[in-house]
Amino acid sequence: MARYPKPAAGSWTEHYPELGTGSVSYEDSISPGWYQREREAIFKRAWLQVGRVEQIPRTGRYFTKDIAAVNTSIIVVRDGDDAVSYTHLDVYKRQTRATSSCRT
Secondary structure (H helix, E strand, O other), X not given: OOOOOOOOOOHHHHHOHHHOXXXXXXXXXXXXXXXXXXXXXXXXXXXXXXOOHHHOOOOOOEEEEEEHHHOEEEEEEEOOOOOEEEEEHHXXXXXXXXXXXXXX
8 A cells, every 4th residue: 555645636736726737848858958957057066976996996096987967077096195086187188088997
């Protein structure tokens, strides 16, 4: 049995007449403009998981990651202080791109 019973048919329009009974627009699901606004509002303001520290076990190891949601690529490196850092590859667009797999 469902936790909440299903409302009776037609009860939504009785209780919420401002919703109407017309068709629902799906423009927000297919519009490139909406997608761009969502990318700006969500993905550029949140931390995104791009990999795991196990991918760079030793100093000097790195991997690159293309992040399509924000139209950028990054390189993640374990540096000489054994810290993990990253930088955007956008500054290297006119140069040869690094490999997209882990360096072994």
